Amino acid sequence: MTAEKTIDGMRSLTIGEVAKRSGVTVSTLHFYESKGLIASTRNAGNQRRFPALVLRSIAIIKVAQRTGIPLAEIKNALGRYPPNSKLTAAQWREMSSAWRESLNLRIRTLEALRDSLDNCIGCGCLSLNDCPLRNPDDTLGLDGPGPRILEARRGQR
Numbered sequence: 001m002t003a004e005k006t007i008d009g010m011r012s013l014t015i016g017e018v019a020k021r022s023g024v025t026v027s028t029l030h031f032y033e034s035k036g037l038i039a040s041t042r043n044a045g046n047q048r049r050f051p052a053l054v055l056r057s058i059a060i061i062k063v064a065q066r067t068g069i070p071l072a073e074i075k076n077a078l079g080r081y082p083p084n085s086k087l088t089a090a091q092w093r094e095m096s097s098a099w100r101e102s103l104n105l106r107i108r109t110l111e112a113l114r115d116s117l118d119n120c121i122g123c124g125c126l127s128l129n130d131c132p133l134r135n136p137d138d139t140l141g142l143d144g145p146g147p148r149i150l151e152a153r154r155g156q157r
Ligand code: FES
Pocket: 119, 120, 123, 124, 125, 126, 127, 130, 131, 132, 133, 134
């Protein structure tokens, strides 16, 4: 292992070491960093170095992604704490509790979508008027066909 010591004495890891220990590819780590989910510093040779604590953040990101939590929500949750801070069990409980409600909402939405799909199976009409999946919540469609907003704007000129 080529682990270095950072100024504050915390172990630092190369991106390859982080990839190996977390099971996440280097390109995914670059992606996480570009999205602000994890943070690195640069050593004298301008190479990325991550504190070992990043492994816990990556574990949280992976668990959250596995449950379908969008990256923006994950970033928002992690952003409540200083970058590369040691996330405690209590903080994880707090995050996962918030995500539980978000997950329940998505489950209800998907169930409603599935139930709508039951009407479409074997149909194939994809009708704007009759298909619940083709154009749901089309309130402007009640006023007539065509680009209602655009037509209204043209009428104002
Ligand atoms: S495809 Fe016909 S109702 Fe959806």
